[in-house]
């Protein structure tokens with residue numbers, strides 16, 4: 168961890184105190200470079216009859232007096248003399264010392280540990296796998312003092328419990344695996360905006376889209392199992408599909424689908440959540456591994472939720488933004504929209520922003536929703552061809568017309584995605600600020616969803632109808648309830664995933680990013696607000 172602290176104190180805090188971890192190309196590649204030395208071999212304390220050189224691999228050693236513990240990649244031992252060897256995936260850097268400071272400090276810790284274990288150890292080796300170079304590092308007084316001083320600072324940081332600020336415009340962030348959790352440039356921009364200082368547009372340091380995608384299984388009676396690195400979906404002896412585990416971001420099961428224990432173990436160990444839906448698409452639960460270890464974040468969440476004033480402030484932002492985004496949705500897509508309606512929605516959004524009680528906020532949201540859904544049919548163009556998409560208002564549980572059936576399914580998918588994202592970010596999805604806690608209700612997911620309902624869910628519904636992806640033939644009617652049939656549900660889910668994958672320009676940060684990633688960024692920013700790193704939650708307002 169001293170290596171990380173020397174690289175960036177915030178990185179050490181995120182990993183050590185908040186238990187955050189994420190892989191990127193460099194960490195994966197580093198693991199590959201370590202594959203031989205990561206297998207334990209030999210005992211450094213083993214006594215031998217002669218002083219013949221020997222090699223010990225992947226040895227965990229501690230030095231209680233110095234307060235260090237480390238796994239040492241390789242130790243070359245000759246009698247009482249030990250030389251630690253640290254493997255790096257990269258090539259030897261062009262620096263005066265032949266290695267970067269964090270690497271030298273990390274090696275020096277190993278030297279101090281070996282000394283406390285009774286060995287003579289005055290130097291170590293860094294082996295750069297990329298260029299096959301061995302660089303010798305002498306453990307002189309200057310390096311030992313630097314190492315001990317950094318260790319003292321690291322311990323103090325942990326005790327104080329304050330996350331260090333992000334690095335400002337640092338090239339280090341480009342190679343940092345935690346960049347999408349840390350959001351360095353975004354936080355610097357937001358705090359400069361809050362202090363009304365000029366700032367550059369942030370770099371987009373995270374990928375615009377996710378490499379892995381959700382997998383949905385809706386064939387009733389299907390069975391999901393695992394073979395090697397593949398998920399196999401079968402029905403009886405017939406294989407229906409297979410997908411690579413590393414390309415799977417989540418597994419969603421609709422209705423009566425079984426999963427083998429082996430598949431569940433693999434999914435859980437790879438942090439791939441499994442979402443459970445009714446066969447009609449109602450989201451009712453998920454399986455994940457152990458809860459996120461960042462308890463600090465959940466403590467902040469509970470503190471803010473217990474504070475009525477702060478909760479209301481957040482609730483006002485969620486509702487106000489939702490109304491603004493509904494207005495934009497109508498302005499872009501509805502026929503015959505009048506200035507009067509647009510002005511009313513603008514006024515309601517402003518009222519929500521400044522609202523002083525939760526009860527009034529509910530009233531404002533209700534009025535805005537009524538207005539929005541009154542005009543909603545003006546966005547449906549297909550009625551001219553296919554008159555069965557008549558919409559007279561929102562109804563649910565069960566939905567009683569095709570448009571409401573589509574809206575319910577879209578909201579259910581969005582709730583599932585946000586519940587997963589919130590959980591993976593270390594927040595509690597059941598503790599919201601606008602939606603108050605109710606048994607089994609993912610209130611925080613519903614809160615964060617407000618600003619995205621019109622621009623992700625409603626937009627998917629409107630596009631699916633208007634482009635003929637869904638037609639009036641695609642529904643089944645039973646006992647007053649309306650549901651999509653199986654084939655059409657697949658088409659609709661594909662339309663939803665296409666929307667989530669669509670790149671848009673972030674209104675605050677200016678870079679192109681997919682809706683799916685935006686949900687993650689907004690959730691992380693909410694976490695940064697709750698823990699006091701930024702003064703306000705930056706809403707996602709589309710233009």
Ligand code: SF4
Nearest residue numbers: 175178334340343349
């Ligand atoms: S992204 Fe940059 S500031 Fe954030 S932890 Fe990594 S190196 Fe530090």
